[in-house]
Amino acid sequence: MNLDASLNADLHCHSVVSDGTLTPEALAARAQAGGVQLWSLTDHDEIGGQQRALDAARALGLPYLTGTEISVTFAHRVVHIVGLGFDHTDTALADGLRATRGGREARAREMAASLSEVGIHGAFEGALKYVGNPDLISRTHFARFLVDAGHCQDVPEVFRRFLTEGKPGFVPHKWASLKDAVGWITRAGGMAVIAHPGRYGFTPTEEYALITEFIGHGGRGIEVVTGSHTADEFVTYADTAQEFNLFASRGSDFHSPEESRIDLGALPPLAARLTPVWAALADRIHR
Known part of the structure; x- marks a missing residue:
């Protein structure tokens, strides 16, 4: 080679x-x-x-x-x-x-609570449906839920409106x-x-x-x-x-x-x- x-x-x-x-x-x-x-x-x-x-x-x-x-x-x-x-x-x-990886579940629950404050409910359970490894639940899994649930047209729109600093659903991780x-x-x-x-x-x-x-x-x-x-x-x-x-x-x-x-x-x-x-x-x- x-x-x-x-x-x-x-x-x-x-x-x-x-x-x-x-x-x-x-x-x-x-x-x-x-x-x-x-x-x-x-x-x-x-x-x-x-x-x-x-x-x-x-x-x-x-x-x-x-x-x-x-x-x-x-x-x-x-x-x-x-x-x-x-x-x-x-x-x-x-x-x-x-x-x-530690702390991802607690972070994910905080993300879901933040989304709930703007009227998007059930985000934690929704994101879990897309997770192959629960230890690695991430913003990507929430993004897939938000698209499939009809809150956004695609993943780029998710990150324009949610999950990034200053937007609903954003929670920093150490x-x-x-x-x-x-x-x-x-x-x-x-x-x-x-x-x-x-x-x-x-x-x-x-x-x-x-x-x-x-x-x-x-x-x-x-x-x-x-x-x-x-x-x-x-x-x-x-x-x-x-x-x-x-x-x-x-x-x-x-x-x-x-x-x-x-x-x-x-x-x-x-x-x-x-x-x-x-x-x-x-x-x-x-x-």
């Missing part, structure tokens, strides 16, 4: 183990059908689907990297750190993720620290990657602080080509990767056939000038 920047790698997607709608097995099959040559399942704050994803990928002859996406609090915002190529049986990583997330990943033998940096709306100063602190804790990669970035941001974050000597990653952030902007395998390739994360993780790829 050629490990240069042209590889059709998709190293960011979600299953029913977190907030996706497909099983790990169905995602593996979809990735292969979409022409993906290297795949990773990166469920939010969870590695419980890793063995299933690995087994499914092996059965299909699809090269696989272990993955997760950890929510952290940085500069009063939620930032996501993807971990790739770690030992998915590492107990310290599993324990850390379990701790950061996530892991950047230091903890990067440490869990690297001590388990993996590489930490800043997910979809263009999404956070940071000022240049804030973004510089994020990247330098991330590197200081041992982080080594950044997503350049993702389903959340525009074509201009592909160029911006390719430049960022080179400026900070970071490995470049690529992933659709696929959650659902009905909701996701980009399907597995459908992204453009990384720029040839970049050094991809998979080149640095060649010995961690399961074949």
